[in-house]
Amino acid sequence: MTAVRILDVTDEAGFARIPPCADPGFDHRTCDFWEDDRRGSKAARLAWLEPTPAPPPEPTRAANPFAPPPTTPAFNPFDPRAPRPAGGNPFDPVGGDDEPVGNPFAPQRERGPAVAADAPRKLHLLARGLKVFGSYAKVLEADGEPAAYCQFGPVSAYPRAQHIRWLYPKLPSAPLPGVITCIASTPAARERGLAKTLVLAVVDDLAARGFSAVEAYPEPAAHPDATSAANPAFWGACGFELAVDDPRFPVVRREL
Numbered sequence: 001m002t003a004v005r006i007l008d009v010t011d012e013a014g015f016a017r018i019p020p021c022a023d024p025g026f027d028h029r030t031c032d033f034w035e036d037d038r039r040g041s042k043a044a045r046l047a048w049l050e051p052t053p054a055p056p057p058e059p060t061r062a063a064n065p066f067a068p069p070p071t072t073p074a075f076n077p078f079d080p081r082a083p084r085p086a087g088g089n090p091f092d093p094v095g096g097d098d099e100p101v102g103n104p105f106a107p108q109r110e111r112g113p114a115v116a117a118d119a120p121r122k123l124h125l126l127a128r129g130l131k132v133f134g135s136y137a138k139v140l141e142a143d144g145e146p147a148a149y150c151q152f153g154p155v156s157a158y159p160r161a162q163h164i165r166w167l168y169p170k171l172p173s174a175p176l177p178g179v180i181t182c183i184a185s186t187p188a189a190r191e192r193g194l195a196k197t198l199v200l201a202v203v204d205d206l207a208a209r210g211f212s213a214v215e216a217y218p219e220p221a222a223h224p225d226a227t228s229a230a231n232p233a234f235w236g237a238c239g240f241e242l243a244v245d246d247p248r249f250p251v252v253r254r255e256l
Helices: 121-126 159-167 194-208 232-237
Strands: 004-008 137-142 145-154 178-185 213-216 241-244 251-255
Touching: 004 194, 137 194, 145 194, 159 178, 178 194, 194 213, 194 232, 232 241, 232 251
Parallel strands: 178 213
Antiparallel strands: 004 137, 137 145, 145 178, 213 251, 241 251
């Protein structure tokens, strides 16, 4: 019996578990096809797997002998980023304490999860909603090996999905659905129901996050190795119904 584990891609350890595409010309780890509706690509781009370089430091600017001498801006007591003046803040009743006064009745803000600044670019895209929405991708492992990958989230996270929905005004506009943009399995994992298992787990997750419907955008004419959107028959087996019957850009939808 196959041991199945499904994990969320929220950090570099999870990102490293994303399985390879069946066609080596594509790579889930470098795909921004759904995030960029104008220049997005599914192509494998090795440069995207390198750490994101830090921005270069500001160049030193030579002094201008003809410019008036620099002046220090006036202190703004209402700007929390402004440095404290030497004489203290006249509006501060505690007289210039370095530490802010804690309010025991104010709600405490917890730092949400985040990825390192030098993480791969695709991981940054997947981590955009971590602090509010949660994960945007899941990996299914079969017997400890990555076997399937699924990308999903609110439709607002994927401009290309928004564009497809704009083509079909009859699609419900409120409440907006969750969307599944990618579902793919490795060649060795096919015909075992693993992709369906992963999709159903994502559907349950989206329902738990408050969505009332999920949409996907299959590619009927694409070769199985050249698409991560599957075909309408696959989505039908996952409980989706054909919402837009278009030979090129169909839409399938499942009410939750």
